[in-house]
Amino acid sequence: MxxxxxxxxxxxxxxxxxxxxxxxxxxxxxxxxxxxxxxxxxxxxxxxxxxxxxxxxxxxxxxxxxxxxxxxxxxxxxxxxxxxxxxxxxxxxxxxxxxxxxxxxxxxxxxxxxxxxxxxxxxxxxxxxxxxxxxxxxxxxxxxxxxxxxxxxxxxxxxxxxxxxxxxxxxxxxxxxxxxxxxxxxxxxxxxxxxxxxxxxxxxNNGWDFQSEPTPKHQLGKPVKSSASLPQNIPHFGPGLEQRLITWQQDCTRTDGIASIEPTLPPKEQTAVQKPPPSVQNMIGRSLDKVGTYGQLNNKEQVVLFYLLLITPQVVAVVDADMCINCGKCYMACSDSGYQAITFDNKTHFPVVTDDCTGCTLCLSVCPIPDCITMVERQIPYVPNRGVSPLPPIPPSRDHLESPSQ
The missing domain is CATH 3.20.20.70 (Aldolase class I)
Structure with missing residues (x-):
């Protein structure tokens, strides 16, 4: 130096x-x-x-x-x-x-x-x-x-x-x-x-992220499995928890105990063709084709409907009811920093994502449970709601059409 x-x-x-x-x-x-x-x-x-x-x-x-x-x-x-x-x-x-x-x-x-x-x-x-x-x-x-x-x-x-x-x-x-x-x-x-x-x-190619296996379905670290006998979005506390325990005991009796250990069993891996491990050289620069400018992002698929510009494809948030701990973090973040697209059920304390979701992923970012919230492709068109009625395009005035010499 x-x-x-x-x-x-x-x-x-x-x-x-x-x-x-x-x-x-x-x-x-x-x-x-x-x-x-x-x-x-x-x-x-x-x-x-x-x-x-x-x-x-x-x-x-x-x-x-x-x-x-x-x-x-x-x-x-x-x-x-x-x-x-x-x-x-x-x-x-x-x-x-x-x-x-x-x-x-x-x-x-x-x-x-x-x-x-x-x-x-x-x-x-x-x-x-x-x-x-x-x-x-x-x-x-x-x-x-x-x-x-x-x-x-x-x-x-x-x-x-x-x-x-x-x-x-x-x-x-x-x-x-x-x-x-x-x-x-x-x-x-x-x-x-x-x-x-x-x-x-x-x-x-088994879905792992480097040395991290796919997140198993769990509730506060304990493996869980949805039961067809349970109502949708039933909470993991209070009367909801009591109902879950009763249903779980019934499932254990009905399956001769299999239901008691089924959530703890690792997923069966599909048999894959064994190939030699890749070299470090194969890994160098593997992600570079996935990094570009903002203009290269796939946000150019556009549809105009009633003077509104609709952008597709778009993703929305989905909350896993079995993994949700009902903390309300996603609801608070979306309410004060997002698009007020999440409602909070007063009885179940379960967050419900509405059609106002823009796919900003703020809720996913603040959720304390990994993979409890995932982003999936929107199935209906997104119509922006800015709080005011959209106006038709304003035609250019004649002043702009006239040349300076005129």
């Missing part, structure tokens, strides 16, 4: 090459006081500086030693910086370094972390799984814009699952720091074995 000075960079590179490194990583992104000194972040935010530094270093390192530029996310468009590194001769980029931020202010107004008796702080680099969404965005953006350009991903890789996500986003390799600091180096063994297991499970 140095300022934008050719002598400094070539000297550092020459000194490092004497130690016979496997590769070089250029710190063009450190936010910890380096920007004020013209180094790190200050260099990495300017494409021209990045291009020049990579050119200087690569000229000394030679073709046999890979050179990677570590990029900062604290820029408007990280793809421009990655492209500049490529144009400067870098063999790849490391994406991303830490995100500039400040962690906390205590109630006595002092920040954390703080330095000295003056209790001063400054903007530093936030790292760990907090920045994973930003890192995934940056990695996939660079991979889509520069196909085949090697990317070392870093930023929130704290599990094999997280590493698997970065590979699918286009990363060629993975870097881990915060997770090691939180644990120790043995976590690398967990990541390696976890990735191997994930590759094996991915090949089975």
């Amino acid at each position: 140095a300022k934008f000075d050719e002598n400094d960079w070539t000297r550092l590179t020459d000194m490092t090459m004497k130690a016979r490194p496997d590769a070089l990583e250029l710190n063009l992104s450190c936010p910890h006081g380096m920007g004020e000194r013209g180094m790190g972040l200050a260099c990495g935010q300017n494409p021209d500086l990045v291009r020049g530094i990579c050119k200087w270093v690569k000229a000394v390192a030679g073709p046999a030693t890979p050179v990677f530029a570590k990029l900062t996310p604290n820029v408007t468009n990280i793809v421009d910086i990655a492209r500049a590194a490529q144009e400067g001769g870098a063999d790849g980029v490391t994406v991303i370094n830490t995100v500039s931020g400040i962690m906390k202010f205590h109630s006595d107004s002092t920040p954390w972390p703080k330095v000295g008796k003056d209790n001063l702080s400054t903007y530093g680099g936030v790292s760990g799984n907090t920045i994973r969404p930003m890192a995934l965005k940056a990695v996939s953006a660079v991979a889509n814009a520069l196909p085949g350009f090697p990317i070392l991903a870093t930023g929130g890789i704290d599990s094999a699952d997280a590493g698997f996500q970065f590979l699918q986003a286009g990363a060629s390799g993975l870097q881990v720091c915060s997770a090691v600091q939180n644990q120790d180096f043995t976590i690398i063994e967990d990541l390696v074995s976890g990735l191997k297991a994930g590759l094996y499970l991915d090949n089975r």
Whole structure:
């Protein structure tokens, strides 16, 4: 790391090459006081500086030693910086370094972390799984814009699952720091074995999400199974719970005890053709064709009805009555932050999704029970209700039709 000075960079590179490194990583992104000194972040935010530094270093390192530029996310468009590194001769980029931020202010107004008796702080680099969404965005953006350009991903890789996500986003390799600091180096063994297991499970095509099996139907962690003898949306508390227990006992008697263990039995897996597990190379960039611009999203299927623009296909929320814990979280979120499309039954405490649902997924996001709410395709046209009657299109006035010369 140095300022934008050719002598400094070539000297550092020459000194490092004497130690016979496997590769070089250029710190063009450190936010910890380096920007004020013209180094790190200050260099990495300017494409021209990045291009020049990579050119200087690569000229000394030679073709046999890979050179990677570590990029900062604290820029408007990280793809421009990655492209500049490529144009400067870098063999790849490391994406991303830490995100500039400040962690906390205590109630006595002092920040954390703080330095000295003056209790001063400054903007530093936030790292760990907090920045994973930003890192995934940056990695996939660079991979889509520069196909085949090697990317070392870093930023929130704290599990094999997280590493698997970065590979699918286009990363060629993975870097881990915060997770090691939180644990120790043995976590690398967990990541390696976890990735191997994930590759094996991915090949089975059994509905698992990496190492997570499909969510079984449950009520507060206990397996449940719907009974045809029960009314729809009967609650799991009060008289409803009593009725469920009576019905369950009747089902157990009728089935000679089978009903008592049936909910705990794992689903039968379909026999699949055994294939060798895929390699890591097969996973790299597998998700890139599913990431694009907003204009590429499938929201162009439009129908005009009575001057209203109807967008299809659209999804709506469906609540699983067996898994719902009747907390009302979805109802509150939709009522105050959504489209008031969920009603709450006073007796059963069960949320009912009405036809006003727009498919925004806010209820799914706040629901504390995984997979209790799912999104399914709307079966009827959606007519927006803005609280006022829609008006027909206003024809253009003659003033707009006349040319300025008239």
